[in-house]
Every structure is written in C-alpha cells, then in structure tokens.
Amino acid sequence: MxxxxxxxxxxxxxxxxxxxxxxxxxxxxxxxxxxxxxxxxxxxxxxxxxxxxxxxxxxxxxxxxxxxxxxxxKSVQITFHADRPLEYSQQRFYKGGYLFPQSVYYGLQLDKMCRKIKARHKYEFDLNAILSDLIYNRILEPQSKLSAYKTAQSFLEPPAYKLHDVYRALSILAEENDLIQSEVFKNSNFLGERNSKVLYYDCSNFYFEIEQEEGDKKYGKSKEHRPNPIVQMGLFIDGDGIPLAFSTFPGNQNEQTSLKPLESKILQQFGCDKFIYCSDAGLASQGNRNFNHMGKRSFIVTQSIKKLRAEDKALALNKEGFKRLSDDKKVKFESIRDDDANELYYKEIPYTSGNIDQRLIITYSPKYAVYQKTIRDTQVDRARIMVHNGSLKKNRKNPNDPARFIGKDAVTKDGEAAEINYYLDEEKISEESMYDGLYAVCTDLLDDKVGDILKVSEGRWQIEECFRIMKTDFSARPVYVQRDDRIKAHFLICFLALLNYRLLEKQLGNKYTCEEILKALREINFVNIEGQGYVPTYSREKITDDLHEACGFRTDYQFITKSKMKEIQKQSKRR
Known part of the structure; x- marks a missing residue:
C-alpha cells in the first residue's frame, strides 16, 4: 500500500x-x-x-x-471455464526445489564473489545467475550444459542470459578457480564452524567418451576400468565430510604427486596450517609423510602390511601382544572368538621410515576376518572350477581375480619342455589367510590415544562417499566439455554443488540419506493457476518440514500468491 x-x-x-x-x-x-x-x-x-x-x-x-x-x-477463488482453450505457449509447471540450495548459495556469498570477479574482467553476462543455475541443475537434474540451460527455463526465476553466455562463463570460472575455492572456504564459516583439525585427501578419475588423448585427457588407470582417456581429481574434505579444496591433473600422472601443490595452496590461501593429514595407503608415500611432518601438521595414514619390510611384517603378523580396544586389556589371540563381531583388538609396533619416528598400529577385527574368509572361499571355489574346466585366461591382473589361486607347472623333473599343468595353489591360499581381519595404520602422533587415532582413520569413508555422490548422484562423468579450461570449470561446478549439498545436509542434522534429500528436492514443484499464484504438487513430509525449517521459509501452503512467491524467493537469498 x-x-x-x-x-x-x-x-x-x-x-x-x-x-x-x-x-x-x-x-x-x-x-x-x-x-x-x-x-x-x-x-x-x-x-x-x-x-x-x-x-x-x-x-x-x-x-x-x-x-x-x-x-x-484469505481463501482464494479462481474461475475455470470448461469451454475455454489454453493460451498458446503458456507455462504452467515450475521447478521450485532449487530454492533450498539457493539459501546455501547465498549463505556462501557466491553472489558477492561473482561481483568481485566481474570487476576483474570485461563481460556483460550475469555470472551469478549462470553459476547458481549450473550448481542447482547439478544437484537437481545433472546433465549437459545445454540441457541445464533448457531446464533452468522452468525455474520459478527463469534465466535472462543466453546459451553462449554459459560457455563464456566457464572460461571465467576456470581462471578464477583458486580465488573461488579460498573465498568459499572462508565464507562457509558463516554457516557453521568448519572442522579443519583433520583433513582427508583422496583422488579419483573421470572418463571422457572419446578415443584420442588431448590436453589433460590422458590414458591412465581408470577407476571404472574403462578404455577411455581420463582426467584425475584430488579432493580435500574436512573432519565433518564437507569439501574443502580440489585440483585436477592429467590422467597419466601419478596421483601421489598431486598432494603437495594442492596442500600448499591450502596452507597459503586458506589460513589452515595446523591439521592432521589422513589418507589411504595409495597416497601415503614417504614424500607425502615427510611433507605432513613439517610445521604444525601430522599424519595418520593407512599402511599396507604386505609392503612392510620383512622384519616389520613378521612383527605385524605375530599373534602376540594384542589388546582389546574397549578396555585396553591384553588378550590371547587364540581366545578371540569369531562371534566377537563388535570387538576390535590392536597392538603397537615402533616404526621408522624416512628418519621419522612413527607408530604402526595393527588392528584385528573378527567380523572383518570372517568377511574376508567368506569372500576368499567363494573365489577359491571359482578357481577350482576354472582348473577343472580349463577356462583360464592370460594376463589377468585384477587383485581379486580367482585366477591368482591357480599355479602352473610347465617343466618335467629333468627340466625338459612339457605340457602346462594348472593346479590350485594351496600355499597362496594359506598365505592370504594370514592377513584375515588385520588392518594397519601409521602415524607420527606418538602420544595420542589409539582409539582417537583409529577414529580419525575410520572417517575416511566420508571422502569415498563424496566421490560416490559426485559420480553417481551428480553425474559428474562422463564429461562432455572438451577444452581444458571448461573441464576445470565443470569440476568446479561439481565441487560447489557437493559443498552446497553437504552444508544443506548438515543443516538438516545429518538425519537423511543423500537419496532422500535429493528425492525431496526434485519433487518440490508448482503449478501456476491462471496467473494468480501457485499450487504445490509435492506431498508434505517430515523431510519437507525440516527443509523449510533449516532454510527459513515455507512453500507448503495450499495456495501461494504471486506476491508471496516473490517474497519466498527473496527469503531464500538472505544471508
């Protein structure tokens, strides 16, 4: 008025x-x-x-x-006419699930970041609108950039930019990649304190549906075992599983060399200098341990027992000296029962590598031992059938292939040439059984409690889940853009979408699975009624109540006037 x-x-x-x-x-x-x-x-x-x-x-x-x-x-009365046809090209269906990621997007102050970037470049398009729509689409309906542009037309706030602006924006985002990551980390603290005392690191790779190498797209060891060129991604997450920083590198590069450049960037630009580095054995090289033994940093890494020096391996496999983790009491290994599924046992061995004094913690889980034995027995049965049927293939390199239990004898006792004889290698089976239930962790934290160290190491599942969400739920691969700068921008969008989702998940109290949250967001849609307002088409559930509570607005009314919907849109952009 x-x-x-x-x-x-x-x-x-x-x-x-x-x-x-x-x-x-x-x-x-x-x-x-x-x-x-x-x-x-x-x-x-x-x-x-x-x-x-x-x-x-x-x-x-x-x-x-x-x-x-x-x-x-107020009750609303709208008149419909049974004999009046629809207007041509009148849009009635609108997607509204993006409003909830939008509240996180503006909480991260990415709109301010876009204005800062615009001051450093010369372009006319709305970078904020493009970046936000690409992030929302990656969460709600992951697809190509062209399809994402078309889908954004059905948002309650459709874009005013053009398709060619999207591809131009990708080059700008790639150029400002480092700035965006560092600023987003700082701004994320406004949405809740980040747990940067522990940083988990891991790598994965993403394939392209092409046949020729080009730029960073190189042939390498694909996680999906695909014969396509790949680009690799290194990802840091914090102790709560929220993404911190990432980098991309060529598919043929050793992933161990990817750590130092990205971690150096965190040390210089993110203001993080005191943390525990945690990774699996593949990223626990001596060089990476040395790098994280400097300054205020420490490391907790997985250690392969099979790759230990002979004397250390003998100590690790020795059944003496185990303690029960729950009460720290010594136990005889022979007294441990297979049905102690919830118990964990451990022993410590002094360990030195690269002039760093470390603790080698060997754990034994009866539950894990039963699981490994069950899997191996199945593989041995398959190997026995392969020997009986003669169905053997050459150059089988999969470490879980049943063929590893098959030996061959190709000479006579006199050393003369003979037919190849395949047999079940009982010695190999017995050797593998020695490692059942055993797991090793190495750390330079010499005074911390074993339980605390193991708890940190167990948190590595979170980074595996991050990659799973990115690849499966956000369809980060195959990658359809080809230029190196646009590939980097693609992964930046995937990273920001993952960060956005994880923060929203945390605001919901980590009560729901990824599938439940994404399903709820994707179903929050509206129908425009005769230009007067909107009617929700989704079912009100406990999760939708929690989404509204977390984001500070509500869309679950029987009817929402146009003015009320504009107010909701404004509320979703408040910091």
Missing part, C-alpha cells in the same frame, strides 16, 4: 492505493480507500500539511498490515 495524492484547482485529495500486475502482465494500481481532502483533514490531523501527510502515511502502514493479516487466512 502507498499514499496517492491528486490536486485540482480547488482541493488536494489523499488516497491509499495498491499496486498489482494484471492478466496481461502490466503493472497498474487500484484505489483501496479515500482518506479525504486536505481541507477536511487539517482540522483533525493538522495544523500543517506535513502533519496531514504523516497521518496519511500511518494509515497506509496500518492498511498494509491489515492486508497482510487478511492474506494469511
């Missing part, structure tokens, strides 16, 4: 008017109430014109409050 005045030769009149958009999309207004002329109002609300205007504005405020209260309980 606002104050409207009209003047004539003999009088000045005051009205309260209300603006609205008519059926043709044109803004107009209507008189709600006539307050009177200046001459009529002066005796009671004077003595000056300013006093009258002040009173009129107060009436506008009161009328506005009254209107808002009425809208909360």
């Amino acid at each position: 606002r104050l409207h005045t009209s003047k004539s030769k003999n009088a000045e009149s005051f009205y309260i008017s209300k603006g609205y958009v008519n059926d043709k999309g044109v803004s107009t207004s209507v008189i709600v109430r006539k307050l009177g002329t200046l001459a009529e109002l002066l005796p009671e609300h004077g003595p000056t014109r300013d006093d009258v205007v002040a009173w009129c504005k107060e009436q506008c405020r009161i009328e506005t409050m009254k209107y808002k209260e009425e809208q909360k309980t």
Whole structure:
C-alpha cells in the first residue's frame, strides 16, 4: 500500500492505493480507500500539511498490515471455464526445489564473489545467475550444459542470459578457480564452524567418451576400468565430510604427486596450517609423510602390511601382544572368538621410515576376518572350477581375480619342455589367510590415544562417499566439455554443488540419506493457476518440514500468491 495524492484547482485529495500486475502482465494500481481532502483533514490531523501527510502515511502502514493479516487466512477463488482453450505457449509447471540450495548459495556469498570477479574482467553476462543455475541443475537434474540451460527455463526465476553466455562463463570460472575455492572456504564459516583439525585427501578419475588423448585427457588407470582417456581429481574434505579444496591433473600422472601443490595452496590461501593429514595407503608415500611432518601438521595414514619390510611384517603378523580396544586389556589371540563381531583388538609396533619416528598400529577385527574368509572361499571355489574346466585366461591382473589361486607347472623333473599343468595353489591360499581381519595404520602422533587415532582413520569413508555422490548422484562423468579450461570449470561446478549439498545436509542434522534429500528436492514443484499464484504438487513430509525449517521459509501452503512467491524467493537469498 502507498499514499496517492491528486490536486485540482480547488482541493488536494489523499488516497491509499495498491499496486498489482494484471492478466496481461502490466503493472497498474487500484484505489483501496479515500482518506479525504486536505481541507477536511487539517482540522483533525493538522495544523500543517506535513502533519496531514504523516497521518496519511500511518494509515497506509496500518492498511498494509491489515492486508497482510487478511492474506494469511484469505481463501482464494479462481474461475475455470470448461469451454475455454489454453493460451498458446503458456507455462504452467515450475521447478521450485532449487530454492533450498539457493539459501546455501547465498549463505556462501557466491553472489558477492561473482561481483568481485566481474570487476576483474570485461563481460556483460550475469555470472551469478549462470553459476547458481549450473550448481542447482547439478544437484537437481545433472546433465549437459545445454540441457541445464533448457531446464533452468522452468525455474520459478527463469534465466535472462543466453546459451553462449554459459560457455563464456566457464572460461571465467576456470581462471578464477583458486580465488573461488579460498573465498568459499572462508565464507562457509558463516554457516557453521568448519572442522579443519583433520583433513582427508583422496583422488579419483573421470572418463571422457572419446578415443584420442588431448590436453589433460590422458590414458591412465581408470577407476571404472574403462578404455577411455581420463582426467584425475584430488579432493580435500574436512573432519565433518564437507569439501574443502580440489585440483585436477592429467590422467597419466601419478596421483601421489598431486598432494603437495594442492596442500600448499591450502596452507597459503586458506589460513589452515595446523591439521592432521589422513589418507589411504595409495597416497601415503614417504614424500607425502615427510611433507605432513613439517610445521604444525601430522599424519595418520593407512599402511599396507604386505609392503612392510620383512622384519616389520613378521612383527605385524605375530599373534602376540594384542589388546582389546574397549578396555585396553591384553588378550590371547587364540581366545578371540569369531562371534566377537563388535570387538576390535590392536597392538603397537615402533616404526621408522624416512628418519621419522612413527607408530604402526595393527588392528584385528573378527567380523572383518570372517568377511574376508567368506569372500576368499567363494573365489577359491571359482578357481577350482576354472582348473577343472580349463577356462583360464592370460594376463589377468585384477587383485581379486580367482585366477591368482591357480599355479602352473610347465617343466618335467629333468627340466625338459612339457605340457602346462594348472593346479590350485594351496600355499597362496594359506598365505592370504594370514592377513584375515588385520588392518594397519601409521602415524607420527606418538602420544595420542589409539582409539582417537583409529577414529580419525575410520572417517575416511566420508571422502569415498563424496566421490560416490559426485559420480553417481551428480553425474559428474562422463564429461562432455572438451577444452581444458571448461573441464576445470565443470569440476568446479561439481565441487560447489557437493559443498552446497553437504552444508544443506548438515543443516538438516545429518538425519537423511543423500537419496532422500535429493528425492525431496526434485519433487518440490508448482503449478501456476491462471496467473494468480501457485499450487504445490509435492506431498508434505517430515523431510519437507525440516527443509523449510533449516532454510527459513515455507512453500507448503495450499495456495501461494504471486506476491508471496516473490517474497519466498527473496527469503531464500538472505544471508
């Protein structure tokens, strides 16, 4: 509501008017109430014109409050005509699930970041609109950049930019990749304190549906065992499983060399200098241990027992010296039962490598031992059938291939050539059984409790889940863009989408699975009713209540007027 005045030769009149958009999309207004002329109002609300205007504005405020209260309980009547056809090209269905990731996006102040980037470049398109839509699409309906642009047309706030602007924006995002990562980490602390005391690191790779190497797309060891060129990604997450930083590197590069450049960037740009580095054995090279033994940093890494020096391996496989983790009491290995599924046993061995004094913690889990034995027995049965049927293939390199239990004898006792004889290698089976249930962790933390060290190491499952979400739920591969800068921008968008999702998941109290959250977001849609407002098409559930509570707005009303929907959109962008 606002104050409207009209003047004539003999009088000045005051009205309260209300603006609205008519059926043709044109803004107009209507008189709600006539307050009177200046001459009529002066005796009671004077003595000056300013006093009258002040009173009129107060009436506008009161009328506005009254209107808002009425809208909360107002029933809506809309007339439909059975004989009236639909208008041509009239959009009725809108996607609204993006509103919830949008509240996280603006909480991370990515809109401010886009304005900062614009000051460093010369372009006319809306980078904030493009980046936000690409992130929302990666969460809600992951697809190519072209399809994402088309899908964004069905958002409650459709884009004004063009498709070619999207591809131009990718080059800008790639150039500003480091700045965006460091600023987003700092801004994420406004949404809750980050647990940067422990940083987990791992690598994965993403394939391209092409046959020729080009740029960073190189032939390497694919996680999916695909014969396609790949690009590799190194990812840091914090102790709560929330992404911290990432880098990309060629598919033929050793992943161990990817750690130092990315961690150096964290040390210099992120303000993190005291943390525990945690990784699996593949990224626990001596060089990486040395790097994380410097300054205020420490490391907790998985150690392969099979790759230990002979004397250390003998100590690790020795059944003496185990303690029960729950009460720290010594136990005889022979007394450990297979049904102690919830118990964990450990022993410590002093260990030195690269002039670093370390602790080698060997754990034994009866549950894990039973699992490994069950899997191996199945593989041995398959190997026995392969020997019997003669169905053997050459160059089988999979470490879990049953063929590893098959030996061959190709010479006679006199050393003469003979037919190849295949047999079940019982010695190999017995050797593998020695490692059942055993797991090793190495650390330079010499005084910390074993339970605390193992708890940190167990948290590595979170980074595996991050890669699973990125690859499966966000469909980060195959990658369809080809230029190296646009590939980097693609992974930046995947990274920001993962960060956005993880923060939203945390705001929900980590009560729901990824599948439950994404399903709820993807079903939050609306139908536009005769240009008057929107009707939700989704079912109200406990998870939708929690989403609204976490993000500070509600969309689960029976009917939402156009003005109310605009208010909801504004609320989703508040920091």
